[in-house]
Structures are given as structure tokens and as C-alpha cells.
Amino acid sequence: xxxxxxxxxxxxVGKINxxxxxxxxxxxxxxxxxxxxxxxxxxxxxxxRAKTRGEVRGSGRxxxxxxxxxxxxxxxxxxxxxxxxxxxxxPTGKENYKMEFPKSLRRKALLFALxxxxxxxxxxxxxxxEEVEPKTSKIKKILKKVAGDVNRxxxxxxxxNHSIIRGARNVKGMHLxxxxxxxxxxxxxxxxxxxxxxxxPSMEEIYTGTTEKSGGKQxxxxxxxxxxxxxxxxxxxxxxxxGKNTRNTKKRETGQKRQGRKTRS
Numbered sequence: 001x002x003x004x005x006x007x008x009x010x011x012x013v014g015k016i017n018x019x020x021x022x023x024x025x026x027x028x029x030x031x032x033x034x035x036x037x038x039x040x041x042x043x044x045x046x047x048x049r050a051k052t053r054g055e056v057r058g059s060g061r062x063x064x065x066x067x068x069x070x071x072x073x074x075x076x077x078x079x080x081x082x083x084x085x086x087x088x089x090x091p092t093g094k095e096n097y098k099m100e101f102p103k104s105l106r107r108k109a110l111l112f113a114l115x116x117x118x119x120x121x122x123x124x125x126x127x128x129x130e131e132v133e134p135k136t137s138k139i140k141k142i143l144k145k146v147a148g149d150v151n152r153x154x155x156x157x158x159x160x161n162h163s164i165i166r167g168a169r170n171v172k173g174m175h176l177x178x179x180x181x182x183x184x185x186x187x188x189x190x191x192x193x194x195x196x197x198x199x200x201p202s203m204e205e206i207y208t209g210t211t212e213k214s215g216g217k218q219x220x221x222x223x224x225x226x227x228x229x230x231x232x233x234x235x236x237x238x239x240x241x242x243g244k245n246t247r248n249t250k251k252r253e254t255g256q257k258r259q260g261r262k263t264r265s
Contacts, residue, residue, distance in 0.1 A: 022208060
């Protein structure tokens with residue numbers, strides 16, 4: 001899919017072919033909803049905590065005797081039934097809200113979110129943004145020309161680029177997203193998305209399965225096998241054969257000794 005590329009002045013300077021795997025991905029809203037819910041749940045931290053009856057300050061004396069008063073039997077005044085007492089089955093601060101999400105579905109939701117951004121025309125490819133002087137005033141003027149008057153802007157920062165971070169981190173409504181850690185939630189809630197032209201190749205490598213990171217352990221093993229020279233394999237085979245031969249000769253010698261002992265006896 002072809003998209004126009006603009007410079008830092010907001011003028012079109014050409015077109016670029018975006019990978020269809022990333023920006024024309026298929027999916028559904030249920031998958032996006034699930035991805036966002038799991039992302040927010042994993043970010044959640046247990047902060048609420050209530051005191052039990054053993055932690056509330058006060059005496060442990062029995063408030064009145066067991067029998068003879070006509071009242072209900074009770075222990076101390078810190079029981080959950082009394083005002084000012086402890087809380088029964090309250091939050092402990094140790095709750096675990098972590099949820100698992102398969103890597104394939106997480107990536108599918110991310111690519112579908114990028115496709116939605118492009119479909120709604122909330123994505124702009126900018127050439128030369130990483131070369132701008134890291135000053136907030138200059139970045140604000142450039143973003144106004146490129147993205148227009150919007151309240152929320154997100155910039156995908158290329159790897160190793162610090163000028164964009166230093167220049168845009170103080171802009172109001174700005175969200176700086178690392179090219180290595182994109183997720184569906186940040187993309188959908190980030191408003192107008194500005195993508196530097198230099199960040200597109202690394203995005204394609206990371207999120208379309210062409211790098212070692214996307215391949216995982218299997219790709220590393222393949223690389224190790226390819227890097228393993230045939231000379232080393234031949235040496236390893238020779239060593240194993242030599243080891244087997246030595247073992248067989250030792251077995252023969254021990255067997256002959258045992259037979260000699262039997263004949264003597």
C-alpha cells in the first residue's frame with residue numbers, strides 16, 4: 001500500500017510502499033478489546049489493603065461475659081461486626097492481576113491496530129524528523145505542520161535516536177513510543193500517529209517475523225547449525241568413533257581376563 005511521505009514543513013516529497021502484513025492486517029474488534037483488557041490488567045498493581053481484626057489497634061478483652069447478660073455472645077471489640085473493627089475478607093495488597101496473552105495474538109492485535117490507524121487516516125510518515133534540532137519549540141512547530149491541531153500525538157521513536165525524545169517529551173499530549181515495544185493500547189489511544197521514515201524498516205523486521213527476536217529459540221538454533229562448520233562435525237564424529245573403539249577393546253580385555261580365571265579354577 002502506498003502512502004505519501006511529508007517533510008518537516010508538511011510538504012509531500014514522495015510516496016512509500018508500506019508492508020501489507022502490517023498495515024492491511026485482518027482482525028476483529030473482540031481481539032483488540034481482549035488485548036487492551038489484558039494490557040491494562042498486567043499494568044495494574046494491588047494498592048488497596050485493609051486491616052484484619054488482628055491488626056486493628058485496641059484491647060483484646062472480651063467486651064462482656066459469655067452468659068447472663070441477655071445479649072449476643074462476642075469476643076473483643078475489633079470483630080468485623082463492630083464499627084471500627086477489622087475487615088473480613090478485605091483486600092490484602094497481594095492480589096495478582098497478571099493475565100497471559102499468546103504472542104501470536106498479541107502481534108495480530110498490534111498489526112490490526114496499525115491497520116485501523118491507517119484506515120482512519122490518523123497515520124503520517126515524516127522524512128527527516130530525526131535530524132531536527134532537539135528543541136521543544138521547533139518540534140511543536142513541525143508537528144503542527146505535519147499533524148495539524150490535535151490534542152494527542154504519538155511518535156514512534158527509532159532505535160538509538162535521542163533528539164526526538166529530548167525535543168518532544170515536554171510537548172503537551174505527547175506520547176513517545178519505542179519502536180521495540182509497541183502495543184495495541186498505546187497505538188489506539190495515542191491520537192495522531194507520526195512515524196519517521198527511518199523507523200519503518202525496523203518495524204517491519206521486528207513485527208513481521210524476519211528477525212531473530214521474532215523467531216525465538218528456533219531461529220537461534222538454526223543459526224548455530226548453519227555456523228557450525230563441517231570440519232568440526234567430522235572431528236566430533238572421529239572422537240565418538242575413537243571412544244567407542246576404546247570401550248570395545250576394554251570390554252574384550254575384561255572378558256578375556258574373566259575367561260582365563262574360570263579356566264584356571
